[in-house]
Amino acid sequence: MVCASNTTYGHQQLENFLLDPTYLNFNHGSFGAVARPVLDAQHNYVLQQEARPDIWFRETYKTLIVETREKISKECGLxxxxxxxxxxxxxxxxxxxxxxxxxxxxxxxxxxxxxxGMVKHTAAWLEVDKGIKILEVPVTVPITSVQSLLDPMKNALDDLSPEEKAKVKVATFSHISSVPAFIEPIKELASLVKSVNPNALVLIDGAHAIGQIKVDIPALGDIDYYLSNAHKWLYAPKGSAFLWTNPEQIDTVRPQPSVISSENDVSGGTDYLTRFGYTGTKDFTAYLSISDSLDFRHSLEEVNGEGSIIDYSTSLAEWAGDHLVEQWKTSRLSPKEFEAALFNVILPTTDYELATKMQTDLLNDHGIYMLALLDEESGIVFTRLSSQIYLEKADFVKLGDLVLEYLSPRK
Ligand SMILES: Cc1ncc(COP(=O)(O)O)c(C=O)c1O
Structure with missing residues (x-):
């Protein structure tokens, strides 16, 4: 069973990850970080795969994938x-x-x-290929309350004619958006869409959710699809994610993976689990490591308490947000309640070019990776930061000081 070699949160956790010791990572959110014992477990799967390829693909993988699906389903309240x-x-x-x-x-x-972006690009492809129409509802930052999201969505849907309302066939929301990052009121948004057309399908893009916040799929209300990456916040290897489909939609929509494999008889004979379970010969070991990442997390939480990974990261983010706002004399882009480990703070500049130069200089001079971002509509220049169990308050204090130094008029 995979377990952590060190269970103390803070810099001691770096022992459990592969991050370069000279690299200070404030952007866990984009690509995650695999835990060392989880990567070791994955390597073990690869060795088994290469030792007896037929046994691996025909038997072992097929047994382990069932166990992994069961474990992650339970974790999501299914x-x-x-x-x-x-x-x-x-x-x-x-x-x-x-x-x-x-x-x-x-x-x-x-x-x-x-x-x-990927969601918009996929929708744009449907626009070109099938002639669908896109209704993009603008979000204005800073967000001040839940109404900052619900009102524009309600107004945009209310403005549609009865004929158009009947044509609302699909909606998608991020459980936690990417840029800027904030937790969306999924249940309310889904019911707004369904109030316009009960047959509309709602997909929740939870790419940033599992591991950053507690994911309880049944508690999210009337949704049709939920997906999340395990390689972002769950400490699983790159190339690991899951997709849940509401049982009501499995037979009607019959979702197909992007790759239709030799085991997938699209004339109707192949079930949902088999269609996605094999998509041609490739290394599926990252999928199986989701199970090991859950074991790794449980080994930390056995010592530090259930939910302690999320609690540590969220409270460090909250503290860091307060600290930076006070030091930089700026503000957050959304109230604390909308944030977990990912949080956005307005930078003490309106000069985006200067901010991006600072991003490069911080990396070159100090090994610090932080994102400098621009909200084009408002002109607000901000950073989206990630808290993690391998970071401490001192890291954010250092960042706060350096940002002021780099953005001061002398630079
Ligand atoms: C909200 C959101 N959705 C989807 C993705 C895409 O994830 P992936 O690159 O793992 O497919 C990201 C990546 O950052 C994201 O932030």
Whole structure:
């Protein structure tokens, strides 16, 4: 069973990760970081795969994938694993669903302006290929309350004619958006969409969710699809994600993976789990390591308390946000309640070019990786930071001081 070699949160956790000791990572969110014992476990799977290839692909992998699906389903509050499949990333999950939908010319696809680029690109492909219409609802920052999201969505849907309302066929929301990062009121947003057309399908892009916040799929209300990356916040290897499909949609929409394999008889004979379970010969070991990343986390939480990984990262983020706002004399982009380990702070400059130069200089001079970002509509220059169990308050104090130094007029 995979377990952590060191259980103390803070810099001692660096022992459990492979991060370069001279690299200070404030952007865990983009690509995650695999835990060392989890990567070792994955390597072990690779050795088994290469030692007896046929036994691996025909037997061992097929047994282990069932166990992994069961474990991650339980983690997400699901009573069984019948509707959850593993795939390589959130992009594959979004593509699988959207490209399986039987949409007609003029059908409407709804999302916020803060939807991830890949989601917008997939919708744009449907626009070109099938003639669907996109309803992009603008989100204005800073966000001040839950109404900052619910009101624009409600107004945009209310403005549609009765004919258009009937054509709202699909909507997608991020559980935690990417840039800027904030937790969205999923349940309320999904019911707004369904109040316009009860048959509309709602997909939740939870790419940033599992491991950063508690994910309880049944508690999210009337949604049709949920997906999350394990390689971002769960400490699993790159190329590990899951997709849950509401059982009601499995037979009607029949989602197909992006790759249709030799084990997938698309004439109707192959079930959902098999379709996604084998997508041609490739290394599936990252999928199986989701199970090891859960064991790794449980070994830390056995010592530090249930939920302590999320608690540590969220409270460090909250403290860091307060500290930076006070030091930089700026503000957050959304209230604390909208943030977990990912948080956005306005930088003490309006000069985006200077901020991006600072991003480069911080990396070159100090090995610090932080993102400098621009909200084009408001002109606000901000950073989206990630807290993690391998970071401490001192790291954010250092960042705060350096940012002021680099953005001061002398630089
Ligand atoms: C909200 C959101 N959705 C989807 C993705 C895509 O994830 P992946 O690159 O693993 O497919 C990201 C990546 O950062 C994201 O932030």
């Amino acid at each position: 009573v069984n694993a019948d509707n959850l499949v593993l795939l390589e990333n959130a992009s594959a999950a979004v593509n699988a669903i959207f490209r399986s939908l039987s949409l007609q010319r003029g059908d409407i696809f709804v999302y916020f302006s803060t939807a991830y």
